[in-house]
Each structure stands twice: as C-alpha cells, then as structure tokens.
Amino acid sequence: MVRRTFILGGYQTDFARNWTKEGKGIMAMIREVLDGGFSKTGIDPGDIDSVHVGNFAGELYAMQAHLGAFVCNYHPALRGLPTSRHEAACASSSIAALMARTEIEAGTYDLSLVMGVELMKSVDSKTGGSYLGTAAWYEKECAGVEFPFPKLFDRLYDVYDKKYGVNYEHLARISAVNYDNAKRNPNAQTRGWYMNLQHACSSGSYNRVIGKRLRASDCSQVTDGAVAIFLASEEYTRGYAKRTGKKLEDIPYIQGWGHRTAPILFDEKEKEAIANEYPLPHTRGAVTDAYRRAGITGAGELSCIETHDCFSITEYAAIEHFGLADPGEAYRRIDDGTIEIGGSCPVNPSGGLIGCGHPVGATGARQLLDAYLQVSGNAGAYQVEGAKRAAVLNIGGSATTNVVHIIGRGE
Amino acid sequence: MVRRTFILGGYQTDFARNWTKEGKGIMAMIREVLDGGFSKTGIDPGDIDSVHVGNFAGELYAMQAHLGAFVCNYHPALRGLPTSRHEAACASSSIAALMARTEIEAGTYDLSLVMGVELMKSVDSKTGGSYLGTAAWYEKECAGVEFPFPKLFDRLYDVYDKKYGVNYEHLARISAVNYDNAKRNPNAQTRGWYMNLQHACSSGSYNRVIGKRLRASDCSQVTDGAVAIFLASEEYTRGYAKRTGKKLEDIPYIQGWGHRTAPILFDEKEKEAIANEYPLPHTRGAVTDAYRRAGITGAGELSCIETHDCFSITEYAAIEHFGLADPGEAYRRIDDGTIEIGGSCPVNPSGGLIGCGHPVGATGARQLLDAYLQVSGNAGAYQVEGAKRAAVLNIGGSATTNVVHIIGRGE
Numbered sequence: 001m002v003r004r005t006f007i008l009g010g011y012q013t014d015f016a017r018n019w020t021k022e023g024k025g026i027m028a029m030i031r032e033v034l035d036g037g038f039s040k041t042g043i044d045p046g047d048i049d050s051v052h053v054g055n056f057a058g059e060l061y062a063m064q065a066h067l068g069a070f071v072c073n074y075h076p077a078l079r080g081l082p083t084s085r086h087e088a089a090c091a092s093s094s095i096a097a098l099m100a101r102t103e104i105e106a107g108t109y110d111l112s113l114v115m116g117v118e119l120m121k122s123v124d125s126k127t128g129g130s131y132l133g134t135a136a137w138y139e140k141e142c143a144g145v146e147f148p149f150p151k152l153f154d155r156l157y158d159v160y161d162k163k164y165g166v167n168y169e170h171l172a173r174i175s176a177v178n179y180d181n182a183k184r185n186p187n188a189q190t191r192g193w194y195m196n197l198q199h200a201c202s203s204g205s206y207n208r209v210i211g212k213r214l215r216a217s218d219c220s221q222v223t224d225g226a227v228a229i230f231l232a233s234e235e236y237t238r239g240y241a242k243r244t245g246k247k248l249e250d251i252p253y254i255q256g257w258g259h260r261t262a263p264i265l266f267d268e269k270e271k272e273a274i275a276n277e278y279p280l281p282h283t284r285g286a287v288t289d290a291y292r293r294a295g296i297t298g299a300g301e302l303s304c305i306e307t308h309d310c311f312s313i314t315e316y317a318a319i320e321h322f323g324l325a326d327p328g329e330a331y332r333r334i335d336d337g338t339i340e341i342g343g344s345c346p347v348n349p350s351g352g353l354i355g356c357g358h359p360v361g362a363t364g365a366r367q368l369l370d371a372y373l374q375v376s377g378n379a380g381a382y383q384v385e386g387a388k389r390a391a392v393l394n395i396g397g398s399a400t401t402n403v404v405h406i407i408g409r410g411e
Numbered sequence: 412m413v414r415r416t417f418i419l420g421g422y423q424t425d426f427a428r429n430w431t432k433e434g435k436g437i438m439a440m441i442r443e444v445l446d447g448g449f450s451k452t453g454i455d456p457g458d459i460d461s462v463h464v465g466n467f468a469g470e471l472y473a474m475q476a477h478l479g480a481f482v483c484n485y486h487p488a489l490r491g492l493p494t495s496r497h498e499a500a501c502a503s504s505s506i507a508a509l510m511a512r513t514e515i516e517a518g519t520y521d522l523s524l525v526m527g528v529e530l531m532k533s534v535d536s537k538t539g540g541s542y543l544g545t546a547a548w549y550e551k552e553c554a555g556v557e558f559p560f561p562k563l564f565d566r567l568y569d570v571y572d573k574k575y576g577v578n579y580e581h582l583a584r585i586s587a588v589n590y591d592n593a594k595r596n597p598n599a600q601t602r603g604w605y606m607n608l609q610h611a612c613s614s615g616s617y618n619r620v621i622g623k624r625l626r627a628s629d630c631s632q633v634t635d636g637a638v639a640i641f642l643a644s645e646e647y648t649r650g651y652a653k654r655t656g657k658k659l660e661d662i663p664y665i666q667g668w669g670h671r672t673a674p675i676l677f678d679e680k681e682k683e684a685i686a687n688e689y690p691l692p693h694t695r696g697a698v699t700d701a702y703r704r705a706g707i708t709g710a711g712e713l714s715c716i717e718t719h720d721c722f723s724i725t726e727y728a729a730i731e732h733f734g735l736a737d738p739g740e741a742y743r744r745i746d747d748g749t750i751e752i753g754g755s756c757p758v759n760p761s762g763g764l765i766g767c768g769h770p771v772g773a774t775g776a777r778q779l780l781d782a783y784l785q786v787s788g789n790a791g792a793y794q795v796e797g798a799k800r801a802a803v804l805n806i807g808g809s810a811t812t813n814v815v816h817i818i819g820r821g822e
Binding site: 002025027051056057058059060064065066068069070072073079080081082083084085086087088089095098099102103105106107109131134135136137138139143219259260261262263264265281282287304396397400 | 475476481498506510514
C-alpha cells in the first residue's frame with residue numbers, strides 16, 4: 001500500500017508583474033511567494049522537513065544557481081533543512097513535486113515545501129528565446145535560430161496536419177478559451193489583455209506569425225512568477241485538518257502520476273509521431289501511467305484538466321492524449337464546448353500557459369496549485385463546479401519530459 | 412525497516428581530459444561515460460528504471476539545460492524513462508544519488524542510473540570563476556569579484572585561525588597528500604603534475620596566492636568530467652550478484668546519509684562558526700545524521716573517507732567534522748599520518764578534488780564511485796587495504812549544501 005501524499009495548498013505570485021521593472025530580483029520572488037504560502041495555509045515554517053525547488057535556468061536569467069539553498073534564508077526555522085533544485089526545462093517544478101512525493105512515500109519526511117520560480121523578463125525577448133533553446137538540443141536545433149521553440153512546435157502542427165488534418169480555427173479557439181478563462185483569474189498575466197476569437201483568427205501586424213504558421217496568439221507568455229505548494233503525509237495532514245477544521249476527505253491528494261521522457265531531438269519525435277496512433281507516445285504513456293496509478297479508466301472520470309499549452313497545438317494534442325477525444329479528433333471537444341468552463345471537462349480553467357502565463361520553472365507547481373484549488377473548491381471565479389478530480393500535464397522541452405499528476409479527494 | 416540501496420559500480424571519465432580541445436561537447440561526455448558504465452558493470456540498459464543527472468551549470472558552460480533527457484538518447488532501451496536533472500552547486504550529483512535512493516526506498520523503482528557531468532574548460536578561467544560564483548549569492552558575494560570562491564574559503568581559513576589557530580604547513584600537507592594519492596589514480600587530473608610538500612609550502616610565482624592567503628596548491632581543479640553509478644534495490648542486486656558470481660554481502664550499499672543546508676551567505680556562516688564548537692554546524696549535522704542512520708558511533712568505524720576538499724581548509728575542517736579529531740585539532744591527524752594511505756583512516760585516497768579534480772556537478776558521483784571501489788576492493792593502486800566502510804562528504808557552495816553518505820558491506 002503506497003502512502004498517500006496530500007496537497008495542503010499554496011500560493012502563486014501575480015503573473016502580470018515584471019519584477020525587473022520593480023527593481024526586484026529572484027530572491028524577492030522567493031521571499032514573497034513563501035510569505036504568501038505560509039500565511040495562506042497557516043503552516044508553521046518549523047514544520048517543514050524538506051525543500052524542493054523547480055527552476056529552469058536561473059543561471060542564465062538571473063546569474064544564480066543553487067536556488068534550493070536560498071529558501072533556508074527565508075526563516076530561521078528553515079535553516080539546516082535538506083534542500084535541492086530540480087530541472088527538466090518547463091517541467092522543472094513537476095520534478096520537484098515528484099521528488100517530494102517520493103520522499104513522503106518512502107516515509108523519509110512528512111511535510112515538504114515545493115517551490116517553482118522563474119525570472120524571465122530580466123532579458124530582451126530574443127535573448128530569452130535563445131535561453132529557452134537550452135531546453136531543446138541547443139547546438140543542433142537552436143543555435144542561430146531566432147525564437148526556436150515556436151519553430152519546433154510548428155513542426156508538431158505540421159505533423160498533426162499531415163496525419164489528421166488541423167483546421168487553424170480550432171487552434172485559435174483554444175487560445176481564445178485560454179484568454180477568456182484568464183480574465184477570471186486574478187493572478188493571470190493576460191487578465192487585462194485584449195484578445196478574442198476574431199483576433200486570434202487574424203494574422204498580420206496585430207497577430208504576428210512567430211514560427212512558420214503559429215501566431216502570437218498561439219504562444220504562451222514570457223512570465224516572471226513563483227509558486228509554492230505544500231505536500232504532506234497522511235499523518236501530518238490529519239493533524240493539519242484537525243487544526244484547520246477540515247475533513248481529511250476534503251483535502252486533495254495525489255492519486256496518480258506518470259513521468260516519461262521522449263527523445264530530445266524533434267527529428268526523432270517526428271518519426272515516432274508518424275509511426276504511432278498517438279503522435280506523442282511518451283506523453284500518452286505518462287497519461288496512462290497516471291490513470292493506472294490513480295485506478296481510473298480515463299478522462300471520463302476527470303472533472304477538469306490543467307494542461308501544458310506552451311502553444312495552442314500542444315493543448316490540441318493534450319486533449320487527445322488525455323483521451324478526451326480519439327487521436328486526430330480534438331476538434332470535436334473544441335466544437336462541442338467540452339473544454340470550456342461549464343463544459344464537461346474544462347481544460348485550463350486557469351487560462352493555462354497562454355492565458356495565465358508561463359514562468360518556465362514555476363509552471364508545474366502552478367498547475368498543481370490550480371488542481372488543488374479546483375478540487376478543494378477554492379478556485380473562485382474560475383472554479384469548475386463540484387470538481388472532484390483534476391489532471392495535470394506538464395511538458396519540458398519540445399514534448400521531451402512529460403509529467404502527469406492526478407489530484408483528487410473524497411476517498 | 413528501510414529498504415537497502417546497493418551500489419553496483421560505475422565509471423569515471425579521465426579527469427585529465429580537455430573535451431573542448433578534443434572538439435567534443437557535453438553530449439560526448441554523456442555518451443562515453445554511459446558506454447563505460449554499462450560495459451564496466453555489465454548492466455543491460457533495458458534494466459534501468461529511472462535516470463538522475465547531477466549538473467551544476469550546463470546552461471552557462473555548455474549552453475545546455477534539460478540534461479536528464481539527453482541520457483535517453485544514448486540507447487533505444489532508455490527511451491521513455493523518467494529522467495531529471497538535479498542541482499545544488501558542487502553537491503549536484505549527491506542530490507541525484509539521494510533522489511535515486513529515495514525512489515528505491517519507496518519501492519518505486521529497482522535500478523537507477525545516477526550520472527554527474529560538468530564541462531568546465533569550455534571557458535577561460537576568469538569567466539569560469541565568475542560562473543562558479545552562482546553557487547554562492549552571486550549579486551551580494553561574487554559580482555565584480557575575481558575568483559570569488561577562493562576568497563570565500565579564505566574567510567573560513569580566517570575563522571579557523573582566529574578560533575583554533577591553523578599552521579599553514581598543515582594545509583600544505585593536505586594538498587601534498589592529495590597530489591601524492593592522485594599519482595596512484597589513473598583517472599586523476601593531476602596524476603602527471605609536479606607537486607610536493609616543499610612546493611605547496613612555497614609562495615610566489617610558482618605557487619600563486621589566489622585569495623588572500625590560500626595558494627594555487629590549496630585549490631581544487633577546474634575539470635571536465637563525467638561519472639555514472641548504478642543504484643539498485645536488494646531484489647535487483649540479488650539477481651545481479653547471482654549473474655556476476657558475486658556474494659550479496661560483498662556488494663556495497665548505502666548504510667546512512669545526511670543532508671543539511673546552511674545559510675547561503677558566508678556572513679551568516681561566519682556568525683555560526685564563531686558561536687559553535689564545530690565551525691560548520693550543518694556539515695557536522697549531516698555527518699551525525701549519516702552516522703545515526705548507519706548505526707555507527709563515529710569515525711572510528713570508518714575505513715576511509717572521500718571528502719570535499721574544494722580547498723585544503725575545507726578538508727582540514729572535514730577531518731574534525733567527521734570526528735577524526737576534536738574541533739581545532741585536525742593537525743593531529745595530519746601529523747600522525749592518519750589521513751595518508753596506510754594510515755588508520757585515509758582521507759581522499761583518490762586524490763580528492765585537489766588531486767583527482769573537481770568537475771563540479773560530477774564530484775558527488777565520483778566520490779560515491781570511489782567509496783564503492785574502496786569498499787568492494789577495486790580501487791587498484793589507491794586501494795585502502797581491507798576497506799569495509801567509507802564515508803563521503805560532498806559540499807555545495809561555501810559549505811552551504813552538505814551531503815554525507817556512508818557506504819559499507821558485509822551485513
């Protein structure tokens with residue numbers, strides 16, 4: 001019997017902020033997200049047993065490595081704790097969460113602080129685009145390429161289009177839904193932006209083509225952001241529930257997870273995509289691993305999904321890889337409104353990476369926090385009514401690292 | 412009862428190599444160390460369940476993040492595996508090993524590939540010195556400082572000197588022993604270098620003062636290197652032992668471990684050093700945690716130690732923090748020959764970071780591999796006769812992250 005790992009909540013910084021303009025650095029982000037996390041959950045810093053930080057490229061954006069250790073700086077009670085930083089590109093803080101959960105399952109620790117953080121607006125967009133290239137095979141795929149990632153995901157669009165056909169309007173609708181949802185999310189980067197379906201369908205000076213076909217509206221944002229969540233053993237959670245007047249069965253826990261890595265080169269992924277029914281077989285594998293561990297049969301048992309949508313085409317693929325539609329038929333779930341808030345399985349009620357923002361190393365933790373908020377009924381204006389089980393897909397690189405979590409309650 | 416984690420061996424690249432001069436990059440290092448690891452141990456790539464890579468700053472030295480994923484590239488059987496990269500400055504691959512062991516203790520996986528890798532000679536020494544500064548609080552402690560790390564450890568020297576008195580000749584003897592031992596190690600970076608006690612005691616154009624008092628001979632090396640080790644559950648190890656004609660009780664396993672983080676700023680460490688009998692209380696805490704978990708009383712039960720000696724003063728401190736001498740009395744164990752090969756508890760028979768080399772993110776894995784080699788009787792010319800139990804101390808930053816492992820056999 002695997003020990004259960006609960007999520008006790010956490011905190012997200014306002015993703016619309018530009019910390020460089022505020023004259024603040026990555027340390028200020030860490031301080032503020034911990035302030036928020038401890039005060040929001042009422043957890044005593046002295047209870048923390050271990051610290052796991054997800055960060056993609058602090059060495060480049062902030063000239064700072066060793067970020068795990070910085071958490072000890074926050075409070076005297078955190079001094080001496082075991083800390084570490086984990087990285088798998090855009091899936092970095094999902095790795096941090098996997099490690100924290102494993103420690104709890106092993107019985108090593110009872111309460112872990114998982115933090116994701118990324119400062120990105122410290123550099124201009126071309127430099128930032130080049131830094132993001134280190135998430136792929138930089139030398140082979142990105143050196144000398146301007147904005148390499150939209151170009152890599154353009155290739156996924158091509159693969160999909162050749163294999164199953166993709167109507168661009170369906171991608172535009174994914175973007176429009178994400179932007180719409182983000183308007184309900186008080187921490188979403190784009191909550192005040194102008195964007196709708198008509199705009200997403202346009203192309204030109206107001207909606208620039210970034211790759212070959214993908215447009216600005218199809219892209220996730222460059223975001224400064226930090227997220228803290230708290231993972232706990234059942235024993236700690238029982239005490240926490242008692243103290244806070246909650247019932248154990250109302251506190252979300254990790255029901256299942258999957259973690260698989262695809263070949264790093266997109267050339268290899270392209271071959272796999274052509275050869276397989278599911279164009280991203282390792283993404284599909286991570287999903288089915290998570291379903292199996294959660295003891296569920298498929299997407300029919302999910303209340304909602306927070307998925308990686310670094311580009312609209314990534315969410316298009318995710319809809320199928322989660323099994324909401326058969327391969328090649330994501331458009332059906334876009335057409336019938338399934339993925340919208342109010343639909344039978346909303347995707348990215350938070351606004352996702354396109355609407356809420358994408359501080360690379362913090363995104364996985366942000367998704368897990370949003371899954372927690374949904375399942376515990378605390379998502380406010382973007383709450384999916386009666387949500388009992390949420391799935392999260394976080395992807396690093398060009399669909400290279402795939403991490404899926406299933407968060408549920410009530411058993 | 413905690414599940415035991417065994418070490419099945421591994422491989423170290425020749426630390427004297429300069430991969431940039433060979434026209435090779437970090438991918439070639441990964442490929443060659445995996446070639447060596449699989450062929451040396453006879454492990455089938457298809458048996459691997461998970462991959463943990465330790466790397467400090469591939470983003471800076473090699474313009475490459477997401478290094479966990481690159482391992483999948485090595486062999487078709489590794490495709491799809493869960494991979495990740497872990498970082499805690501110079502303790503990065505010890506974090507990778509901690510994570511792999513935790514997975515095995517949790518029963519998640521049976522066989523994990525732990526790799527450490529760092530390409531460092533891709534940049535000139537001043538640039539490299541600045542990159543190393545990201546292991547401390549760069550903005551506060553390193554920005555604009557040439558070679559910040561020797562200066563930080565000069566301060567540890569000062570603290571020690573004020574508190575207990577340190578005769579420089581004892582530091583020189585630590586360096587000389589490390590260089591001497593390295594001459595026996597076929598993979599040591601300095602094995603062909605000229606260095607002896609007289610030279611280490613000299614100061615001037617042949618042995619430049621780098622910080623305020625520490626000299627070139629007191630410093631660890633700038634090194635390109637990669638190390639792979641294999642951690643396994645008891646179940647897998649039983650099968651492996653049978654297949655390779657070994658007895659389970661002859662295969663080293665992790666008997667104990669400790670992991671503690673000190674405040675990042677050296678100013679804070681200095682205050683702790685003045686206030687505590689052990690100048691590095693979190694280092695001491697990691698040691699005593701490891702002893703407790705291993706069920707041993709102290710250094711008297713160790714056959715040898717592989718310790719972090721980023722500078723000679725670090726090893727001086729380690730001798731005391733391991734309990735080989737009382738605080739302030741490391742010099743006694745230097746004077747009486749305890750730390751030399753042939754002494755009662757040799758320290759760094761491999762040559763350590765000073766003699767063997769210090770590829771930052773690979774050092775922890777290299778130390779664990781050397782502990783394995785000693786305890787399994789495979790250390791060749793630097794074998795500590797009859798070694799049954801070895802301790803490892805790996806430190807990240809200015810004594811910030813402290814990881815200790817105890818590797819033993821025969822129970």
